[in-house]
Amino acid sequence: MTKKGTEKMWQELLQFPMGKRTAKPRTTGITMIIDKGLGLGETRDLLNLAGDYIDFLKLGFGTAALYYNEVLEEKIHLVTSHGVDIYPGGTFLEVAVLQDKLRQYLAMARDFGFTAVEISDGTIDMSLQLRAQAISTACEMGFKVLSEVGKKDPDNEFEIKDIIRLVNHDLSCGACHVIVEGRESGKAVGLYDREGNLIMSELEELVYSVRDASKLIWEAPLKEQQQELIIRFGPNVNMGNINPHEVLALEALRAGLRADTLKAVLQRT
Numbered sequence: 001m002t003k004k005g006t007e008k009m010w011q012e013l014l015q016f017p018m019g020k021r022t023a024k025p026r027t028t029g030i031t032m033i034i035d036k037g038l039g040l041g042e043t044r045d046l047l048n049l050a051g052d053y054i055d056f057l058k059l060g061f062g063t064a065a066l067y068y069n070e071v072l073e074e075k076i077h078l079v080t081s082h083g084v085d086i087y088p089g090g091t092f093l094e095v096a097v098l099q100d101k102l103r104q105y106l107a108m109a110r111d112f113g114f115t116a117v118e119i120s121d122g123t124i125d126m127s128l129q130l131r132a133q134a135i136s137t138a139c140e141m142g143f144k145v146l147s148e149v150g151k152k153d154p155d156n157e158f159e160i161k162d163i164i165r166l167v168n169h170d171l172s173c174g175a176c177h178v179i180v181e182g183r184e185s186g187k188a189v190g191l192y193d194r195e196g197n198l199i200m201s202e203l204e205e206l207v208y209s210v211r212d213a214s215k216l217i218w219e220a221p222l223k224e225q226q227q228e229l230i231i232r233f234g235p236n237v238n239m240g241n242i243n244p245h246e247v248l249a250l251e252a253l254r255a256g257l258r259a260d261t262l263k264a265v266l267q268r269t
């Protein structure tokens, strides 16, 4: 029995997703996963199981540099053939910027077949001018451009007003989405406190002040964060840095097929 067939059978019996869930290709309700080294077989399994629920796959950090060429090319082909955009981690671009090789980096990423890139300065310093130039050059080269706001070092954090300014800047330069930093850990970074709780006053200020909050992708690696974002924004909130093994679990949260969001999502139906 095909997956579609199975889903249809359940849907004849039960109404879900509760809340209106967007379908691919999506502009809201995006799920971005962080891939820290899935092999080809694992990637194929993941896409066969959950490809409908994945919009972007990030090859975390600089792991793209560590693949055998043929494996990377095959993986990119496999991922894109499932309608999923693929891009190297922002840290890899930061390495290229530090070495003054931005254009060459973008050209190589395009030659490999990456469909998106991330422009970030989580670890390095980047002038606004260079940031604007990086975003517009990548757009001209045909990439979907995701920018990211936030620093990885908790002692060198941006203030919320700086984050707001950068989000608006990046959207005006052509970024299709702006990622709000949350790292893999989801703790003591961006809008998360040391325990991983969302600092709601900052979140509300950000959402209220940016020109289009629907373009934000919240890095939310922990279930409690995903739950809180769905309760605040609904099933079609954009979320990133999702563990590949938790894509269906997140989709169940979005659809109200999990105790943690069942009532909240039902209320929106």
Ligand SMILES: O=C(O)[C@H](CS(=O)(=O)O)OP(=O)(O)O
Binding pocket: 058, 059, 060, 061, 062, 088, 089, 090, 091, 092, 118, 120, 122, 148, 152, 179, 182, 183, 184, 185
């Ligand atoms: O993949 C990366 O480069 C990092 C991962 S983490 O923040 O170091 O956990 O994320 P990015 O959002 O791309 O900067």
